[in-house]
Amino acid sequence: MSDLLIDTETILEITHTFWGAFLPDSGDLHPGSALPSTEDLRGCVRISGSWEGVVELSCSLAVASHVASRMFALPEEQLSDADIHDAVGELSNIVGGNIKSLLPPPTSLSIPFVETPDTRSASEEDWRFSSALDSEVLLAWHDEPLIVRVWRSQGSSADSAAPTAGSDGDLEAELSS
Amino acid sequence: MRALVVDDSRAMRSLLRQILVKLGVTDVIEAEDGVVAVKLVEGGPTPDLALVDWHMPVMNGLDLVVELRKRKEWRHMAIMMVTTESEHENMVRALLAGANEYLIKPFTADAVVEKLSLLGLHLEPAQVGETDGGAS
Numbered sequence: 001m002s003d004l005l006i007d008t009e010t011i012l013e014i015t016h017t018f019w020g021a022f023l024p025d026s027g028d029l030h031p032g033s034a035l036p037s038t039e040d041l042r043g044c045v046r047i048s049g050s051w052e053g054v055v056e057l058s059c060s061l062a063v064a065s066h067v068a069s070r071m072f073a074l075p076e077e078q079l080s081d082a083d084i085h086d087a088v089g090e091l092s093n094i095v096g097g098n099i100k101s102l103l104p105p106p107t108s109l110s111i112p113f114v115e116t117p118d119t120r121s122a123s124e125e126d127w128r129f130s131s132a133l134d135s136e137v138l139l140a141w142h143d144e145p146l147i148v149r150v151w152r153s154q155g156s157s158a159d160s161a162a163p164t165a166g167s168d169g170d171l172e173a174e175l176s177s
Numbered sequence: 178m179r180a181l182v183v184d185d186s187r188a189m190r191s192l193l194r195q196i197l198v199k200l201g202v203t204d205v206i207e208a209e210d211g212v213v214a215v216k217l218v219e220g221g222p223t224p225d226l227a228l229v230d231w232h233m234p235v236m237n238g239l240d241l242v243v244e245l246r247k248r249k250e251w252r253h254m255a256i257m258m259v260t261t262e263s264e265h266e267n268m269v270r271a272l273l274a275g276a277n278e279y280l281i282k283p284f285t286a287d288a289v290v291e292k293l294s295l296l297g298l299h300l301e302p303a304q305v306g307e308t309d310g311g312a313s
Contacts, residue, residue, distance in 0.1 A: 021283035022192065071188035073195055083188070090186035093232070094282045097261020105264050109232055111185065 006099055011137045011148050014098040018091065019141075023070050032140025032147075039147065040064065041085065042115040043092030047100050049107035052153035053131060055096035057088065062144040064088050085114040095148055130154050178298070179204040179222055183214045183241060184230035184259070189282075193228055193259065196286045200293075200300035202226075211236025215244055223251055226298060229276070231260035231267075239271055246275035255296040259284070 019029050039058035046054050059067075061084070065076045068087035072079065089112035100109050131151035139146040180202050182193045190207045197205050206224065208214035210233045218224065227245065231238040238258060245251050257278040258271050268279055278292050293300055 018283040021285045024285075068188060072191045086186055087188040090188045093186070094261055097232075097282065098263075101261070101263040105266065107264075109261070111232060111234055 006102060006135050006150050008135050008137050010102065011095075011099070011135055011150065012139075014095055015137065015139060015146070015148055017098075018094050023067065026066065026070065027142065029139040029141050029146060032138045032143075032145050035138070035140050035143060035145045038145060040116065041088045043088040043112050044115065045092050045096035045112045046110035047096065047103065047107050048110070049103075050105065051103045051107055053134065054151045054153075055092065055099050056147075056149040056151060057092040057095055058145070058147045058149070059088065060144045060146075063141055063146050066141070067091060085116075089114045099150065178202050178226065179206070179224045181206050181208065181214060181217065181224040181227040181254075183208045183211065183227065183233070183238065185209050185233040186230075189230070189259075193289075196289050199286070199302050200290065201302075202300065210234055211238065211241030211244065214241055218245065218251060218254075224254055226293070226296070227254055227256045228259045228280075229256060231258060231262040231271075239267075239274060242271060242274045242276050255298065257292060257296065 016029060019026070038060040040061040041064045042056055042058045044054050044056045064084045064087065065079060068074075068079050068084045069076045071087050071090070072083055074083070092114075093109070093112045096112070097109055100107050128151065131153050133149060134152045135148075135150040137148045139148070180197050182190045182197075182205060184190050184193070187209075190209075194205045194207070206217050206221070208217050212235050214227070214229075215236075229238040229241055236244075238260065242256055242258075245254060245256060255278070256276045257280055258268075258276050259280045259282065261282045262268070263281050271279060278296055280288060280292050290300060
């Protein structure tokens, strides 16, 4: 069995780094453990390889809209649902990618997928049934929740060196030829 | 100067465009994956700069870099990876494939400026009232 590889302090640092870099004038993120959970949107990325699991970033619509407004340089009232989902997906991609960088190689990162309470399907929920919550960080921005969770697939081990999938493997052969 | 931004996230493409425009680069074209990027480059003036994400559907950023470096007429294009991919081995792969610089997400606008200066592109925020979109 592997030790906890991604502690909450690390997740905090990654999330604060993103927030400070992309939303420098938005005010800080604070511990949000006392907030009611309004996880309107959930952006997820899968990590595969020597470590298997999902990094999930959940937030309220207010947080998501603010992030999207800044990234698209649009007033919130002009944002579409697709804009907001895209921003949440990219946010989860960045947090997940930075977490992935801390894991023992080789690992690969999926394209992010974004869920809402209405769009969560049974198949999307499947990965939770076969996962254990490794770490959870509860943050708040103006009393609105921003939560990062790391789910480890059951049976995942940091010691195994599973081959990664994807087209990148073809490049190695090409470069060496 | 003409810049190409390749990322499957519209939000990220928008953010990068904003940074480039503030630096005076107003000719910015966008693509959501490597295939679209190649078609854009084939169909117009060759960009001077390409900002390329790694993880994209259809054709990822690494394969795009390989493709862009195949053509002699495109070899003057500066290519900077803009990605969360920070494994040393993968960074080396990108540079061996032909990327000139590497920027890890998240990044600040200052980090973009610094990286672009390493590429010989010394850009400064455009002053209010200026209309020249060229590099300084």
